[in-house]
Amino acid sequence: KAGVTQTPRYLIKTRGQQVTxxxxxxxxxRSVSWYQQTPGQGLQFxxxxxxxxxxxxxxxxxxxxxxxxxxxxxxxxxxxxxxxxSALYLCASSYKILRDSDTQYFGPGTRLTVL
Amino acid sequence: GxxxxxxxxxxFIQEGEDVSMNCTSSSIFNTWxxxxxxxxxxxxxxxxxxxxxxLTSNGRLTAQFxxxxxxxxLNISASIPSDVGIYFCAGQIIQGAQKLVFGQGTRxxxxx
Numbered sequence: 001k002a003g004v005t006q007t008p009r010y011l012i013k014t015r016g017q018q019v020t021x022x023x024x025x026x027x028x029x030r031s032v033s034w035y036q037q038t039p040g041q042g043l044q045f046x047x048x049x050x051x052x053x054x055x056x057x058x059x060x061x062x063x064x065x066x067x068x069x070x071x072x073x074x075x076x077x078x079x080x081x082x083x084x085x086s087a088l089y090l091c092a093s094s095y096k097i098l099r100d101s102d103t104q105y106f107g108p109g110t111r112l113t114v115l
Numbered sequence: 116g117x118x119x120x121x122x123x124x125x126x127f128i129q130e131g132e133d134v135s136m137n138c139t140s141s142s143i144f145n146t147w148x149x150x151x152x153x154x155x156x157x158x159x160x161x162x163x164x165x166x167x168x169x170l171t172s173n174g175r176l177t178a179q180f181x182x183x184x185x186x187x188x189l190n191i192s193a194s195i196p197s198d199v200g201i202y203f204c205a206g207q208i209i210q211g212a213q214k215l216v217f218g219q220g221t222r223x224x225x226x227x
């Protein structure tokens with residue numbers, strides 16, 4: 001079974017631009033969560049989508065948004081990029097919604113650099 | 116938000132030695148997970164723990180879910196060079212805005 005895939009793997013943008021990242025979960029998984037990883041803050045939860053609905057959201061500004069499609073694929077969008085948005089963005093999928101204690105499997109991440 | 120204290124932050128050991136790391140929190144978790152992350156890659160799940168007191172092994176790795184549900188440890192026996200990387204614990208909380216909270220990571224370096 002193929003793992004979680006994320007595209008693109010690397011991205012360079014400038015301040016003020018917007019970016020869209022894509023995640024394809026493991027086949028059959030319906031929950032997709034997004035995380036931001038930086039050296040200073042570590043791994044932080046952004047949001048979770050299940051059955052095309054956002055189920056939970058971490059403490060990030062409204063510039064960070066996402067959506068999930070009927071095939072469970074998910075996209076994350078960051079508008080008006082700031083230097084501090086430079087990070088590794090990780091997507092993780094699971095069969096059940098997170099509150100049901102299902103195990104998540106992570107993708108390789110998208111490395112975003114904001115100049 | 117909830118915090119996990121993971122220790123040690125880094126370890127430098129000789130090949131063949133055993134490794135032990137742990138995570139503690141003031142919050143109760145209903146799931147503990149241990150991941151390993153290689154540079155530029157996403158975390159890879161090593162062990163998942165779902166019950167307080169549970170002791171689970173995966174090859175040379177052993178992890179336990181603390182009885183109080185506020186801590187967990189990971190042991191690696193007879194370390195080998197491919198064990199090098201950053202190990203993260205993660206706790207899934209019962210309620211709250213953050214569904215999965217991560218420790219700061221333990222960077223493991225092995226001298227051959």
